[in-house]
Amino acid sequence: MKKKWILLLLITISFTNLAAQDALYPNTFPLGDVRITAGPFKHACDLNVKVLLQYDTDRLLAPFLREAGLPKKAETYGNWEKDGLDGHIGGHYLSALAIHYAATGNQECKKRMDYMVSEFARVQQANGDGSICGFPNSKKFAEEIRKGNVGIVWNYWVAWYNMHKTYAGLRDAWLYGKNEKAKKIFLKFCDWGVDVISNLDDRQMERMLDNEFGGMNEVYADAWQMTGNPKYLDTAKRFSHKQIFDSMTRRIDNLDNKHANTQVPKAVGYQRVAELNSKTASDYNEFMTAAEFFWETVVFHRSLSLGGNSRGEHFPEAGKCSDYMHERQGPESCNTNNMLKLTEGLFRIHPKVEYADFYERALYNHILSTQHPEHGGYVYFTPACPSHYRVYSAPGEAMWCCVGTGMENHGKYGQFIYTHDTVDNALYVNLFIPSELNWKEKKIKIVQETDFPNEEGTTLTVNPSKATQFKLLIRYPSWVEQGKMQVVCDGVDYAKNAQPGSYIAIDRQWSKGDVVEIKTPMTVRIEELPNVPNAISIMRGPILLGARTGTENMPGLIAGGGRWEHIAHGSLVSLFDVPYIIGKEVIF
Numbered sequence: 179m180k181k182k183w184i185l186l187l188l189i190t191i192s193f194t195n196l197a198a199q200d201a202l203y204p205n206t207f208p209l210g211d212v213r214i215t216a217g218p219f220k221h222a223c224d225l226n227v228k229v230l231l232q233y234d235t236d237r238l239l240a241p242f243l244r245e246a247g248l249p250k251k252a253e254t255y256g257n258w259e260k261d262g263l264d265g266h267i268g269g270h271y272l273s274a275l276a277i278h279y280a281a282t283g284n285q286e287c288k289k290r291m292d293y294m295v296s297e298f299a300r301v302q303q304a305n306g307d308g309s310i311c312g313f314p315n316s317k318k319f320a321e322e323i324r325k326g327n328v329g330i331v332w333n334y335w336v337a338w339y340n341m342h343k344t345y346a347g348l349r350d351a352w353l354y355g356k357n358e359k360a361k362k363i364f365l366k367f368c369d370w371g372v373d374v375i376s377n378l379d380d381r382q383m384e385r386m387l388d389n390e391f392g393g394m395n396e397v398y399a400d401a402w403q404m405t406g407n408p409k410y411l412d413t414a415k416r417f418s419h420k421q422i423f424d425s426m427t428r429r430i431d432n433l434d435n436k437h438a439n440t441q442v443p444k445a446v447g448y449q450r451v452a453e454l455n456s457k458t459a460s461d462y463n464e465f466m467t468a469a470e471f472f473w474e475t476v477v478f479h480r481s482l483s484l485g486g487n488s489r490g491e492h493f494p495e496a497g498k499c500s501d502y503m504h505e506r507q508g509p510e511s512c513n514t515n516n517m518l519k520l521t522e523g524l525f526r527i528h529p530k531v532e533y534a535d536f537y538e539r540a541l542y543n544h545i546l547s548t549q550h551p552e553h554g555g556y557v558y559f560t561p562a563c564p565s566h567y568r569v570y571s572a573p574g575e576a577m578w579c580c581v582g583t584g585m586e587n588h589g590k591y592g593q594f595i596y597t598h599d600t601v602d603n604a605l606y607v608n609l610f611i612p613s614e615l616n617w618k619e620k621k622i623k624i625v626q627e628t629d630f631p632n633e634e635g636t637t638l639t640v641n642p643s644k645a646t647q648f649k650l651l652i653r654y655p656s657w658v659e660q661g662k663m664q665v666v667c668d669g670v671d672y673a674k675n676a677q678p679g680s681y682i683a684i685d686r687q688w689s690k691g692d693v694v695e696i697k698t699p700m701t702v703r704i705e706e707l708p709n710v711p712n713a714i715s716i717m718r719g720p721i722l723l724g725a726r727t728g729t730e731n732m733p734g735l736i737a738g739g740g741r742w743e744h745i746a747h748g749s750l751v752s753l754f755d756v757p758y759i760i761g762k763e764v765i766f
């Protein structure tokens with residue numbers, strides 16, 4: 179009897195440990211073990227919880243009940259939720275509840291998350307075949323795909339993209355929210371998807387995937403990791419879309435004029451397959467190269483100084499980047515949400531500073547800025563044309579894709595501050611955000627205190643329960659000049675011979691109260707718009723500088739439910755009328 183109890187206890191413990199981010203992302207601390215203690219990221223997360231709770235769960239679930247033939251409990255929302263993309267926000271919302279519950283422990287988020295999972299279970303049962311769809315005529319969609327009529331995708335508004343949000347929501351309810359039921363529903367839904375495409379040959383798959391399909395390859399890679407069942411790996415590969423994949427594996431950038439956020443999640447899927455695949459698998463290098471090359475080409479050749487990309491939702495040709503100066507529809511928030519996912523994934527495979535540098539840039543300058551700091555509305559486009567403005571969502575009105583990813587973004591700020599490498603017995607400090615890490619496995623607490631980026635540095639206090647050996651790795655950002663970084667512990671400066679763009683290691687025995695003082699002096703520098711050298715940004719350290727230029731002429735600042743209200747339609751300010759800088763060094 180005693181043995182049984184012990185066994186049961188062990189099973190319970192391993193179960194609990196599994197259902198946190200390290201279940202899929204082994205170097206990542208559970209969000210609940212990293213507490214942000216002050217500053218704009220804490221403010222953004224707390225505000226976002228309040229915004230999330232202004233949405234009505236039953237209204238978000240209504241499209242799913244309708245498609246399953248169940249009696250309705252509430253009316254569906256308007257805007258994109260009744261224009262054919264019905265249900266996409268429901269999936270995002272489930273992810274957001276799970277993430278914010280994990281990050282803050284908010285019980286209302288948990289209650290709503292559990293309720294949504296049980297409603298999805300009811301929908302799945304009513305459908306009888308494992309599906310959970312919110313878009314109109316979803317049963318007809320599946321019937322036609324089964325028959326090989328893949329052209330049907332164009333009669334729908336990105337059906338697979340929409341379903342991917344539900345898949346991801348269920349995965350996240352399990353991954354972040356520890357809801358075991360969500361995992362079962364997720365896998366049953368995965369089986370339905372495997373079955374729906376089972377009759378398609380490679381040509382039919384390729385034609386179907388010409389239509390935006392979100393990160394379907396990513397969620398099937400997750401299902402493979404969760405179960406070890408190779409049918410999910412096979413399906414992840416089938417969702418690769420050769421048009422992009424083959425080009426990326428050959429390191430050829432064929433992204434000109436392509437819809438940007440259609441492509442980024444594909445690369446997230448390539449990365450996940452590479453991460454989980456055996457290094458000896460015959461196609462390991464292909465998936466790895468596709469993911470790495472996609473990241474390189476987008477980050478180094480197609481991103482603006484804020485870390486975002488796309489104009490009018492598309493990647494411009496190299497010669498057309500000057501369009502950014504006149505375009506209302508600048509970088510889209512969803513793209514950066516997905517680029518951060520890709521960056522985290524690549525970092526798990528190769529923990530390089532260039533990944534962390536990009537992450538920091540995109541997090542501070544784009545993602546954090548896409549939330550209004552007072553009312554918490556979300557942003558779709560961030561125009562790069564001088565003196566233009568951005569439009570914000572209002573809860574329950576705007577139902578854009580970027581509202582969906584926006585709901586998730588602000589709960590995840592604790593995910594990449596610290597990562598660990600158990601093989602190397604190392605802790606990475608990637609971001610300078612005031613926070614407390616509870617490294618449970620090692621019984622160590624790390625306190626980071628800083629007012630970064632107002633303060634040019636940060637302080638770490640290490641508190642192990644008993645003296646412990648491990649390697650602390652601190653990012654030497656590429657924006658700190660050589661010889662300027664300081665990492666001082668016990669009177670020794672560990673940064674002395676280090677290079678920008680590397681991790682500075684302190685490998686020692688740590689005792690309670692050990693302090694590491696880090697100095698990251700910032701310089702002011704200019705960065706050019708890709709291929710447009712006479713259009714520049716001014717950067718201080720990782721931060722893109724801006725200027726207040728007035729609040730006049732901003733019609734539609736808070737969007738209503740109209741179809742095109744996510745765009746800042748107000749008139750553009752002539753480049754001759756915007757404020758300008760006169761300096762000795764910069765001549766136009």
Ligand SMILES: [Zn+2]
Binds near residue numbers: 510511558
């Ligand atoms: Zn979007």
